[in-house]
Amino acid sequence: MTVRKNQASLTAEEKRRFVAxxxxxxxxxxxxxxxxxxxxxxxxxxxxxxRTGHRSPSFLPWHRRFLLEFERALQxxxxxxxxxxxxxxxxxSTRSSLWAPDFLGGTGRSRDGQVMDGPFAASAGNWxxxxxxDGRTFLRRALGAGVSELPTRAEVDSVxxxxxxxxxxxxxxxxxxxxxxxxxxxxxxHNRVHVWVGGQMxxxxxxNDPVFWLHHAYIDKLWAEWQRRxxxxxxxxxxxxxxxxxxxxxxxxxxxxxxxxxxxxxxxxTFDV
Amino acid sequence: MPELTRRRALGAAAVVAAxxxxxxxxAARADDQGHHTPEVPETPAASGAxxxxxxxxxxxxxxxxxxxxxxxxxxxxxxxxxxxxxxxxxxYAVFVDGVELHVMRNADGSWISVxxxxxxxxxxxxxxxxxxxxxxxxxxLPFPSN
Numbered sequence: 170m171t172v173r174k175n176q177a178s179l180t181a182e183e184k185r186r187f188v189a190x191x192x193x194x195x196x197x198x199x200x201x202x203x204x205x206x207x208x209x210x211x212x213x214x215x216x217x218x219x220r221t222g223h224r225s226p227s228f229l230p231w232h233r234r235f236l237l238e239f240e241r242a243l244q245x246x247x248x249x250x251x252x253x254x255x256x257x258x259x260x261x262s263t264r265s266s267l268w269a270p271d272f273l274g275g276t277g278r279s280r281d282g283q284v285m286d287g288p289f290a291a292s293a294g295n296w297x298x299x300x301x302x303d304g305r306t307f308l309r310r311a312l313g314a315g316v317s318e319l320p321t322r323a324e325v326d327s328v329x330x331x332x333x334x335x336x337x338x339x340x341x342x343x344x345x346x347x348x349x350x351x352x353x354x355x356x357x358x359h360n361r362v363h364v365w366v367g368g369q370m371x372x373x374x375x376x377n378d379p380v381f382w383l384h385h386a387y388i389d390k391l392w393a394e395w396q397r398r399x400x401x402x403x404x405x406x407x408x409x410x411x412x413x414x415x416x417x418x419x420x421x422x423x424x425x426x427x428x429x430x431x432x433x434x435x436x437x438x439t440f441d442v
Numbered sequence: 443m444p445e446l447t448r449r450r451a452l453g454a455a456a457v458v459a460a461x462x463x464x465x466x467x468x469a470a471r472a473d474d475q476g477h478h479t480p481e482v483p484e485t486p487a488a489s490g491a492x493x494x495x496x497x498x499x500x501x502x503x504x505x506x507x508x509x510x511x512x513x514x515x516x517x518x519x520x521x522x523x524x525x526x527x528x529x530x531x532x533x534y535a536v537f538v539d540g541v542e543l544h545v546m547r548n549a550d551g552s553w554i555s556v557x558x559x560x561x562x563x564x565x566x567x568x569x570x571x572x573x574x575x576x577x578x579x580x581x582x583l584p585f586p587s588n
Contacts, residue, residue, distance in 0.1 A: 342549030
């Protein structure tokens with residue numbers, strides 16, 4: 170059984186194997202297919218039209234399945250690897266071990282945002298940015314530049330306290346847990362972290378930065394924590410909602426799974442705490 | 443949102459000038475009701491689309507305008523099933539040095555672009571400026587290639 174661990178508690182060997190598996194997926198082109206899929210949904214999901222991956226109730230189950238697909242790809246390279254998660258409410262500094270050269274590397278240089286250290290620096294030659302929205306082919310970051318503070322634990326708790334999963338109009342204008350976690354309303358959790366990292370993470374091609382997976386693994390864990398706090402609160406909507414994935418409707422691009430089938434993460438993985 | 447506020451203020455002023463009782467209507471709604479204000483050139487179309495703009499910002503030309511949605515000029519994703527293919531800015535397009543920047547209007551009227559997708563700003567002009575800031579001189583790639 171896969172156990173997803175806090176990135177801060179990984180051993181040196183676990184970090185080395187995770188990085189090696191990422192680089193191998195990149196080398197074979199499988200990594201970039203995930204970037205392409207994500208950007209397609211970013212461009213296609215709209216508040217008044219069909220919406221599946223973002224700004225909609227299925228934001229959480231869609232990313233759960235997306236991460237499962239990615240984790241299985243990693244495990245096809247190295248069966249010992251699991252996705253770690255980044256609790257940005259605890260490891261909230263640019264000096265976190267997450268950003269060390271033996272793991273993800275640090276922030277970008279001021280001139281052009283280019284990441285200069287770590288396994289994903291352009292200078293290492295193993296991480297070309299091929300699925301992109303502009304001419305730059307190197308990984309970029311600007312940690313803490315777009316917004317100065319990552320969310321606090323108190324802000325996370327304020328969102329976990331919301332008892333209703335999601336509400337009409339089921340988009341970026343909704344009240345409820347999902348949209349506050351996603352960040353279009355309120356204290357802003359998920360969206361703010363993308364902005365804090367900067368570089369490609371702030372764009373539609375955000376999975377170009379490997380921290381995308383660690384960020385979303387923690388968002389996914391917060392969904393599980395919310396379920397534990399509100400055991401009688403269901404996924405909503407339950408049915409008959411145009412343009413929105415209801416509980417028992419299948420989700421694109423897989424078309425073989427529903428939010429209902431993804432509510433229980435323990436069928437696929439557990440967390441270290 | 444300085445631009446919308448200004449437009450609302452202009453619209454309200456025009457309504458007062460026309461001798462109609464002042465009501466708190468957005469400018470676009472006032473337009474729908476026939477309170478046309480030819481002395482206010484920036485009054486938006488009845489669709490509620492923002493005004494066009496064209497300026498040089500940090501050495502780059504940014505433009506925004508209402509477009510007729512021809513469709514099919516970019517693949518919005520979702521497996522080519524007919525989803526996507528149009529502008530998600532509600533028939534409004536933004537360009538940086540002539541290359542179209544994918545923008546989207548949120549339910550609350552704010553805007554994002556593919557270059558700053560998680561950080562809403564008040565207007566498409568602000569989204570264009572944010573993109574120029576983020577690009578740091580790099581060229582934008584036209585979608586559908588992105």
